[in-house]
Amino acid sequence: MDHGAGMPLDSRVFEAMKPYFFEDYGNPSSSHSFGNSARNAIEASREKVAQLVAAEKPQEVVFTSGGTESNNLAIKGVAYRNREKGNHIITTAIEHISVINICKFLQKQGFEVSYVPVDKQGVVDLEKLEAAINDRTILISVMYANGEIGTIQPIREIGKVAHENQVIFHVDAVAAAGKVPINVKEENIDLLSISSNDMYGPKGVGALYIKKGTKVQPIIQGGGQERGLRSGTENIPGIVGMGKAAEIAKRKMEAEGKRLTRLRDKLIKGVLDKIDYSFLNGHPTERLPGNANLRFSYIEGESLILGLDMLGVQVSSGSACTSKTLQPSHVLLAIGLAHEEAHGSLVFTMGKQNSEEDVDYVLEVLPDVVKRLRTLSPLTPKEIVR
Amino acid sequence: MYSEKVMEHFMHPRNVGEIPDADGVGTVGNPVCGDLMTMYIKVKDDKLADIKFKTFGCGAAIATSSMTTELAIGKTLEEAMKITRADVAKNLGGLPPIKMHCSNLAADALHEAIKNYQKKKEAKK
Numbered sequence: 273m274d275h276g277a278g279m280p281l282d283s284r285v286f287e288a289m290k291p292y293f294f295e296d297y298g299n300p301s302s303s304h305s306f307g308n309s310a311r312n313a314i315e316a317s318r319e320k321v322a323q324l325v326a327a328e329k330p331q332e333v334v335f336t337s338g339g340t341e342s343n344n345l346a347i348k349g350v351a352y353r354n355r356e357k358g359n360h361i362i363t364t365a366i367e368h369i370s371v372i373n374i375c376k377f378l379q380k381q382g383f384e385v386s387y388v389p390v391d392k393q394g395v396v397d398l399e400k401l402e403a404a405i406n407d408r409t410i411l412i413s414v415m416y417a418n419g420e421i422g423t424i425q426p427i428r429e430i431g432k433v434a435h436e437n438q439v440i441f442h443v444d445a446v447a448a449a450g451k452v453p454i455n456v457k458e459e460n461i462d463l464l465s466i467s468s469n470d471m472y473g474p475k476g477v478g479a480l481y482i483k484k485g486t487k488v489q490p491i492i493q494g495g496g497q498e499r500g501l502r503s504g505t506e507n508i509p510g511i512v513g514m515g516k517a518a519e520i521a522k523r524k525m526e527a528e529g530k531r532l533t534r535l536r537d538k539l540i541k542g543v544l545d546k547i548d549y550s551f552l553n554g555h556p557t558e559r560l561p562g563n564a565n566l567r568f569s570y571i572e573g574e575s576l577i578l579g580l581d582m583l584g585v586q587v588s589s590g591s592a593c594t595s596k597t598l599q600p601s602h603v604l605l606a607i608g609l610a611h612e613e614a615h616g617s618l619v620f621t622m623g624k625q626n627s628e629e630d631v632d633y634v635l636e637v638l639p640d641v642v643k644r645l646r647t648l649s650p651l652t653p654k655e656i657v658r
Numbered sequence: 659m660y661s662e663k664v665m666e667h668f669m670h671p672r673n674v675g676e677i678p679d680a681d682g683v684g685t686v687g688n689p690v691c692g693d694l695m696t697m698y699i700k701v702k703d704d705k706l707a708d709i710k711f712k713t714f715g716c717g718a719a720i721a722t723s724s725m726t727t728e729l730a731i732g733k734t735l736e737e738a739m740k741i742t743r744a745d746v747a748k749n750l751g752g753l754p755p756i757k758m759h760c761s762n763l764a765a766d767a768l769h770e771a772i773k774n775y776q777k778k779k780e781a782k783k
Contacts (some may be wrong), residue, residue, distance in 0.1 A: 283666055292685075422685070451774055472663075570714065571714065572692055572693075572715050574716035574717055575715065575716050575717050575719075575720060577667060578660075578665070578716075578717040579669075582665070582669060598722055600692070611689075611690040611691070611692075612689040612690055613693075615692045638666070647674070648671065648674055648712060648714075648720060649712060649713065649714040649715065650685075650694055650695070650696045650712035650714055651689060651694065651714045
C-alpha cells in the first residue's frame with residue numbers, strides 16, 4: 273500500500289514501448305522513414321497526454337525527464353523569462369521537495385519567494401495567498417494534490433486569483449494526474465507538471481503543459497528539440513509509454529477513482545473506529561482517492577512500518593526516522609502537527625494492486641501492531657494499554 | 659536496511675517494562691527527535707540483578723534497548739558502565755550509519771540509570 277513511493281509499470285504500457293527499443297529505434301530528427309515513425313509516435317503520445325489534462329492543443333505539451341524536470345522548467349523558466357517584470361514567486365509550505373528546492377535556489381539568485389501557509393487539513397489559505405501578491409509577483413506555484421496527506425487544493429479558485437492579478441499559475445500535478453480529472457482550461461492553469469511513473473508509466477519521463485502564449489525560458493540548451501523548450505534526443509520508448517499510461521489512466525479514471533475512494537474511506541473509518549488515539553491527517557473528503565494518512569499517538573512511524581512490513585503490508589511514514597535528513601515531514605509540520613505527532617504518522621497510498629481484502633487485512637493486523645508498540649513506549653498513558 | 663538480529667530484537671524485545679521499586683532510573687532522548695528511552699535497574703551485590711526498559715522510537719531504538727539489557731544483566735556496575743554504543747551495535751550485527759547516533763542511545767540510558775543509583779546511594783550515606 274505504498275503506491276506513492278513507486279508504481280509498477282502497466283504491462284500494456286510495456287507492450288506499447290517494446291517496438292521502440294528494437295524495431296523503431298529511429299531519431300525523430302532524421303529525415304528518413306525511421307525518423308518519421310519516431311516523430312509520429314511522439315506526436316501520438318503528445319495528443320494522449322494533452323487529452324488527459326484537457327489541453328486545447330497537443331503542442332502545449334512538452335516532454336521532459338520527469339516531474340522534477342517539469343517543475344524546474346516551469347518555475348525557473350518563468351522566473352528567468354519574466355525577470356524584468358518582477359522577481360517575486362508565491363508558493364506554499366507543503367509543496368513537493370523539488371518545488372521547495374527550486375525556490376530556495378532561485379532565492380539565492382535574488383528572487384523573493386513567499387511560502388503561503390495551509391490550514392489544519394492542508395488546504396491553501398486563499399486570502400493569505402492573494403494578500404501575498406505584489407506588483408513584482410510573476411509566478412504562483414501550487415500543487416494540485418499533496419501525495420503525502422492527500423489534500424486536493426482549490427486549483428480553479430487559486431488560478432482565478434492569479435489571473436485577476438496577471439500572474440502566471442503553475443500547478444505541480446505529479447501526485448494527482450491520472451488519478452483525478454484535471455482540466456487546465458477550466459481550472460485556469462498556465463503550466464502543469466506531470467510525471468509518467470505516477471500513473472503506471474515508465475520512470476524517466478514526464479511532461480509540462482505550457483498554455484499557448486505563456487513565456488518560458490528553456491533551462492536545457494542544445495539541439496532545439498521540443499520546440500526549443502527541451503533540447504536533447506527524445507526518449508522515444510519512454511514518451512510512448514507515458515502516452516499509453518495517460519490513455520489508460522483517462523479511460524479508467526472514473527471507475528478506479530470511485531473504487532479507491534471507497535477503499536480509502538473504509539480504511540480510514542476502520543482505523544479510527546478500531547484504534548483509540550488515532551487521527552486522520554489531511555482533508556476528509558477533498559483528498560486523493562487512494563490516500564489515507566493516519567496518525568497514532570505515543571508511537572513512532574518507522575517502527576510501525578517495520579511491524580507492518582513483517583506482516584506483509586508496505587507503507588510509508590512522515591517520521592524523521594524514515595527520512596535522509598532526520599527531519600519529520602515538512603508537510604505534517606505545516607499542517608500544525610508537533611514533531612512527536614508527525615513521527616507517529618503512517619501513509620497508505622493504494623492503487624490498482626490493492627483490493628478490499630488488503631484493507632480488511634490491515635484493519636485486522638494494525639490494531640495489534642499499534643498496541644504492541646504502545647506497550648513498549650514510555651509515552652503511553654497506563655490506562656490505554658491495559 | 660536492518661540486520662536479522664536487529665529485526666529479531668525489534669519483533670521480540672527482551673526485558674520490556676518498568677520496575678516500580680527500581681534502584682536506579684535513566685532516561686535519554688526526546689520525543690521531539692523521535693527517540694525516547696527509559697531504563698530501570700535493580701542492583702544486588704554491586705551487580706545488575708534486573709533491567710527493564712521502555713522505548714518510543716524507530717526499530718533501531720527498540721532493538722538497541724533490548725540488546726543493551728541483554729548485554730548488561732548480571733554484569734557488575736563497573737562492567738556495565740563500560741558497555742558502549744559501539745558494543746551494542748556490534749552485537750546486533752551492525753546498524754545503518756544514519757542510525758548510529760540518533761537511535762543508538764540505550765547504552766547512555768543504562769549509564770544514566772547506574773549514575774542515578776549511585777547518586778541515591780551517596781545521598782543515603
